[in-house]
Amino acid sequence: MSADNLTRTQRDDLRTVAAMIIPASDAYKVPGADDPAIQADILATLGRDTKLVAAALDQLARLAGGPFAELDADRRDAVAQEFRKAGGAAAATLVRVVLQCYYRDDRVLRSLGIEQRAPFPKGHVLPDGDWSLLDPVKARGGTLRRAP
Amino acid sequence: MKEPVDVLIIGAGASGAAVAWSLAETKMHILCLEQGGWMNPAEYPSTGRDWEAKFFGEWSSSPNIRGRPEDYPINDDNSPIKVVNYNAVGGSTVMYTAHWPRLHPSDFKVKTLDGVADDWPIDYDALTPFFEENDRMMGTSGLSGDPLSPLTHPPMPQQPMGLSGAIVGKAMNKLGWHWWPSDTTVATMDYEGRARCINLGHCTPACAQGAKSSTDITYWPHAIRAGVELRTHCRVREITTDENGMASGVVYYDKDGVEQFQPAHVVIIACNGVGTPRLLLNSASSRFPNGLANSSGLVGKNLMFHPYAQIYGYVKEPTDSNRAPPTCLWSKEWYDTDLSRGFVRGYGVQFVRGAGPVFEAVISEQKGILPWGEDHHRVFRKLNGHRLGFSAICEDLPEEHNQVTLDPVLKDSHGIPAPKIDYTISENSRKMMDHALARGREVLETAGATDICVNSPIPWGGWHLLGTARMGTDPARSVVNEWGRTHDVKNLFIVDGSIFVTSGGVNPTSTIQALALYIADQMKQRLANLFD
Numbered sequence: 001m002s003a004d005n006l007t008r009t010q011r012d013d014l015r016t017v018a019a020m021i022i023p024a025s026d027a028y029k030v031p032g033a034d035d036p037a038i039q040a041d042i043l044a045t046l047g048r049d050t051k052l053v054a055a056a057l058d059q060l061a062r063l064a065g066g067p068f069a070e071l072d073a074d075r076r077d078a079v080a081q082e083f084r085k086a087g088g089a090a091a092a093t094l095v096r097v098v099l100q101c102y103y104r105d106d107r108v109l110r111s112l113g114i115e116q117r118a119p120f121p122k123g124h125v126l127p128d129g130d131w132s133l134l135d136p137v138k139a140r141g142g143t144l145r146r147a148p
Numbered sequence: 149m150k151e152p153v154d155v156l157i158i159g160a161g162a163s164g165a166a167v168a169w170s171l172a173e174t175k176m177h178i179l180c181l182e183q184g185g186w187m188n189p190a191e192y193p194s195t196g197r198d199w200e201a202k203f204f205g206e207w208s209s210s211p212n213i214r215g216r217p218e219d220y221p222i223n224d225d226n227s228p229i230k231v232v233n234y235n236a237v238g239g240s241t242v243m244y245t246a247h248w249p250r251l252h253p254s255d256f257k258v259k260t261l262d263g264v265a266d267d268w269p270i271d272y273d274a275l276t277p278f279f280e281e282n283d284r285m286m287g288t289s290g291l292s293g294d295p296l297s298p299l300t301h302p303p304m305p306q307q308p309m310g311l312s313g314a315i316v317g318k319a320m321n322k323l324g325w326h327w328w329p330s331d332t333t334v335a336t337m338d339y340e341g342r343a344r345c346i347n348l349g350h351c352t353p354a355c356a357q358g359a360k361s362s363t364d365i366t367y368w369p370h371a372i373r374a375g376v377e378l379r380t381h382c383r384v385r386e387i388t389t390d391e392n393g394m395a396s397g398v399v400y401y402d403k404d405g406v407e408q409f410q411p412a413h414v415v416i417i418a419c420n421g422v423g424t425p426r427l428l429l430n431s432a433s434s435r436f437p438n439g440l441a442n443s444s445g446l447v448g449k450n451l452m453f454h455p456y457a458q459i460y461g462y463v464k465e466p467t468d469s470n471r472a473p474p475t476c477l478w479s480k481e482w483y484d485t486d487l488s489r490g491f492v493r494g495y496g497v498q499f500v501r502g503a504g505p506v507f508e509a510v511i512s513e514q515k516g517i518l519p520w521g522e523d524h525h526r527v528f529r530k531l532n533g534h535r536l537g538f539s540a541i542c543e544d545l546p547e548e549h550n551q552v553t554l555d556p557v558l559k560d561s562h563g564i565p566a567p568k569i570d571y572t573i574s575e576n577s578r579k580m581m582d583h584a585l586a587r588g589r590e591v592l593e594t595a596g597a598t599d600i601c602v603n604s605p606i607p608w609g610g611w612h613l614l615g616t617a618r619m620g621t622d623p624a625r626s627v628v629n630e631w632g633r634t635h636d637v638k639n640l641f642i643v644d645g646s647i648f649v650t651s652g653g654v655n656p657t658s659t660i661q662a663l664a665l666y667i668a669d670q671m672k673q674r675l676a677n678l679f680d
Binding site: 020021022023025027028030045047048049080084092095096099100101102103104109112114116117118119120121122123124125126127128129130131133134136137138140141142143144145146147148 | 192194195196197198199200201204205206252253254256257260261271272291293295296297298307308309310311313314317318320321324326327328329345346347348349356357468470471472483484505506509510513514520521522524525529532533
């Protein structure tokens with residue numbers, strides 16, 4: 001199953017709820033999760049999550065009594081709160097796919113001060129630290145419980 | 149019909165690799181059948197930008213979520229702790245934290261010291277040379293001299309303390325509690341063909357650098373060079389027996405799904421505390437109607453997981469986040485029994501350095517501390533890169549009602565009945581977990597942490613699969629004897645975590661492998677009369 005299985009209405013609803021989870025911010029210079037590139041990433045990588053995301057969107061439409069994206073702002077807020085409160089595996093999966101694509105977007109990572117790359121092969125540098133912090137532990141000592 | 153082999157090992161994970169390597173010097177014909185395949189480090193998560201997303205799917209620690217063809221399903225609906233494992237050459241050492249404590253000497257004498265469970269039929273001293281040999285083969289890093297842990301001699305220096313370690317160390321010092329850099333199997337310098345750690349991040353789901361020790365890159369190359377044959381993508385359905393009640397070989401499905409019979413003179417099971425009882429129960433026959441080696445009725449019983457009590461919070465200073473191996477320090481402050489705490493036995497602690505941005509966002513949203521809407525960005529910046537965690541590995545005592553049986557309906561892709569888990573957390577463990585959470589909260593608050601969250605137990609925390617074919621001298625109360633041979637079938641051995649009598653309060657892989665080497669050594673010493 002792939003994102004091709006999502007209807008246009010479901011895609012509109014996904015985009016709408018994504019923007020409610022993470023709206024754009026001028027203050028942090030980041031797009032919202034409804035950004036076209038992020039939405040394209042979500043749809044391109046739905047893969048094994050497609051079925052549960054489709055189920056979550058069906059749940060959202062049921063709560064909305066029709067297309068979620070077509071509700072007015074107040075009603076959308078109320079439905080979104082109900083959707084989040086109801087929880088369940090499908091809703092959790094929808095939220096997770098939005099977050100996992102949002103927090104790998106270059107613009108978002110740049111805003112967070114995170115390098116836009118895979119961990120391998122460069123890795124990271126870690127401070128060795130001040131091992132004299134262990135001195136009190138060494139001074140205190142202690143004994144291992146003996147076995148008979 | 150295939151030619152019989154001298155020794156057939158089932159499973160190429162932590163213990164199967166160790167026993168294969170050790171027995172190789174006998175020059176016997178040794179064959180290992182492994183249901184998984186060789187891993188390709190170029191495909192490990194840390195090589196891609198979507199490395200965190202993979203943890204929720206194809207690189208999940210749960211075989212039920214992962215669902216690779218090499219995995220088998222597990223019905224763990226009736227357990228608050230879900231089984232996690234990995235099926236490949238290297239087994240679950242491909243997917244583990246590389247945290248490397250050993251059982252303590254006192255862990256082998258629980259009944260004598262504390263009046264609960266049973267003593268092991270062997271003691272710590274019997275395993276000492278094999279701990280040392282295993283540490284050399286797996287390649288450990290650490291700092292010798294921890295006053296509250298068994299003396300170890302890691303061949304490589306400890307991991308860097310990092311930002312998170314310094315915060316933890318200062319807090320623990322303020323409280324006057326024990327902490328120490330963990331022994332790990334992360335290479336901190338180039339070692340035996342492995343490159344040193346470059347801090348790719350959370351290395352639990354495999355290390356693309358090869359710095360984290362897994363048996364596909366440690367024991368197996370040596371074992372194969374010494375003549376051991378390893379056949380991959382071969383899933384064993386059952387162990388067969390002959391008219392004398394001896395193991396005669398195994399029936400397995402090869403990489404093309406074709407049923408095969410492989411005769412063998414000796415069979416060694418190394419399938420972990422869930423896979424091993426599953427195989428023994430699936431090997432029932434008219435001679436062994438309750439499952440193979442199960443005259444005691446204890447095959448599958450006494451499952452021990454180690455319930456994890458985890459508490460974490462967010463400090464003002466930056467932590468190491470995803471820029472380091474996940475654990476670097478341990479504490480044994482609460483390891484030994486102190487009845488004034490209200491429970492018997494104790495727990496080890498591993499401190500967690502932090503989380504990556506996707507993990508942080510997903511988990512914090514689920515916990516309800518990361519809001520939707522306008523305030524999302526501000527709160528996320530407060531949380532991300534500031535997490536600090538305290539995980540207590542609570543000793544799980546053996547209880548027969550915690551068990552692995554065969555699911556009457558669920559089957560794997562070859563039609564082999566799947567395991568079913570029935571498990572509850574005991575009152576003693578609950579008290580221990582609550583104690584650990586209270587201590588963890590003190591540590592976090594001393595470090596200045598806020599927004600404190602709890603996972604108790606960690607639901608997908610069933611990493612340690614122990615006790616389901618326990619070791620003992622009494623055939624009525626144990627499945628294998630004091631050197632790993634089953635009481636009922638004299639050419640059948642078990643070398644994995646299922647033979648643990650008690651679980652201790654530490655990650656078990658070091659002890660599992662030391663036991664496998666010890667059993668291999670016992671076999672070598674007894675080759676002339678192995679079946680007496």
